[in-house]
Amino acid sequence: MSTAALKDAWNLRLVGHSDLGANGDGMHVNVVDGFAYVGHMGHTTAGTSILDVRDPTKPRLMLQLPRPPGTHTHKVQVVDDVLLVNNERNLWGKEDATTWTAGLTVYDVTRRAEPRQIAFFDTPGTGVHRMTFWEQPYAYVTASDHGYLDQFLRILDLSNPARPHEVGRWWFPGQHAAGGETPTWEPITTVQLSQGQSPRPGQKRVALHHALPRGDRAYCGYWDAGLVILDIADRAHPSLVSHLDFGAEVSGATHTAFPVPGRDLLVVTDEQLVNVQAKREVRLVDIAEERRPRVVGLFPVPSGDFGPRFGPHNVHEMRPGSLVDPRTIYLTYCSGGLRVYDIADPSRPVEVAYAVPEAPPGQTAIHLNDLTVTPDGLIYVTDRFGGGLYVFERTR
Template identity: 55%
Template sequence: MKAQRHHREADSWNLRLVGHCDLDGAGDGMHINLHRGYAFFSHMGNTGTSIVDVRDPEDPRLVGRIPAPPNTHSHKVQIVDDVLLVNRERLPPGLGGSAVRPWAAGLSVYDVGDPRNPREIGYWACGGKGVHRMTYWSAPYAYVAGGASDVDDQFLMVVDFSDPARPVEVGRWWYEGMHQGERASRSWGDDRTVKFHHGIPRGDRLYGGMWDAGLVILDISDPTAPTLVSLLDLDSVDGPSRCTHTGHPIPGRDLLVVTDECTVDDCKGIEFRARLVDISDEKNPTVVSRLPTPPGDFCSHGGRFGPHNVHEMRPGSWQSSHLVHVTWFNAGLRVFDVTDEHDPREIAYYVPKAPAGHPAIQLNDLTVDEDGLIYVSDRFAGGLYIFELDNA
């Protein structure tokens, strides 16, 4: 049918494809970090972590892999100096995982001074399903979303990597009602899942998604004792809202870009959104606008249609006070100008052709290097894509 052919073709505006690597058939991608000319590319399934030589971005090449333990996926990576952190979390049932078989739960630590030959130097263990995501932007602290036996789902743990071979947890934070001893004080019903997805640091603040509870701002001036500054229930003030994933501060501004992760196929349920939030009064953050929803018949293309994550502007990566890059699953990569926070405008997009055997692309996560090259993963099969703005 004509509609089916249309959605399988690439479509773009103001972005060009520089290079692509299908990861030798293991194109189920998630988090990407860059180091010494190599992309460390994590996988949704049990493949582990791929190492891709991107020194020639027009010809990225798979050169190695770090395997994942059985029944475990390692879909997040973070690198500071020559220290690589790789998460260990129980493989989800939809990807072949089991709550009955053993799995690894924690963080593996590698020396990547030689990027082609990572050397494991340490391990940090936690409980629950393991580590879902971590933010490690500067030594010594990593802000880790993981599990424990006495706290529901995942919460914040601060881990000290002063000695990468012997990481130590130094602080914790969870929202009241998440601890098993606090269930009577829960302020939410059974129709919501409240968990800490991950946090982005700026100064002595950490900004994060609390899933169905909205946006959280934490004071991390004392890493051993993070405290709550405010929680913005997005569903109440700009609903419907569920699955709040990221709260990212825009450099030089009292402004966050906040994404709700689309978690369902074919536009079932609510519309998932990306918002701009004013934090000039951090105890009373305010939604000022929404990023425009990509136009088109994406609901008929298959897969998820909605935002996932933004380019997280970690030190050494591309920084901007006015441009925001967002992965939008089957609507591909979208770039927005947020100079006027009350009127954000889309200025570029790229929707790659659907991978063979899949109805649509599902662009998942991304990072942008200091020269403006955009490295993006597909969630199920497409692998690594490298893009560049036409006017870069």
């Protein structure tokens, strides 16, 4: 039986919980046909969990795939009967990742709780960090390759899921070292950051976190480079539409650029990192003139004493098949829990609900990580270290 409890809540209630078989290091989550697919951060031996959530009050763990040695498989995407799972060097786990499996694993999930591997797409280097696969046939993959500084966009065609192949790529100018490009910044890598090295003034990690498509555009959180908007009408040759650098003094680690459905508006999050005191923002960016994106609003910062790593991470991205509500943003705030905002007026977002679970055993605070909201309004949220999967619903 779950012992999860809430430390504080307003207009949200806890419906259900799973500790993921005592491997509670949850990350990415998709819910399809009453089954939740959860990626694990890599702090345990677990890689991917599948839960039956047709009764959301009692999530039932059906299967747990192990992660490959030295690797974490913390991202999942499901479209129809195809499940994608990333493979990336596990820089944040307990063991020293001297060897790892880098790429993208493709599973057939015709039987929802019985994944069958049908392909593996190899990506030399650290591997795949995240991917967006919302509808066939294209997946927008944050991946590495020989000759490039850090990770960038690779577009894969999965019209035959057993034979994924690349159709196009885009990188930030200066990333293609093998092509003779020289960065205009002093690079710092995830390997250096994972080893506790702090960036010196002027040092940046310029790398794609992930891209979200809408029509013939892709909206990218490009870490210390900020926001990037791409034209993907020709997927073989993506091109830059615009770039908005928020400035090192007020930003960094730009994670998500979410296009709000039906509106010329992006919600852009910076990710709060461990042992980083700099304030991370959640911005509303007007893209009515997409070549001149401009910040029009900032999300209010929750008030209270929440514990370490207090700051934003990700939003409900409203993928096809999930809840679509262009007025409401669901946001994970690490130790600040789950926050919900009304953005009817983009210049003045207003918090309308929140929930902060009690710290799981062995943690000083909750660390809510990623989320998705199903069409019935249920909010599935993961804890990064040990809390597992939480299910919430709004009470008003």
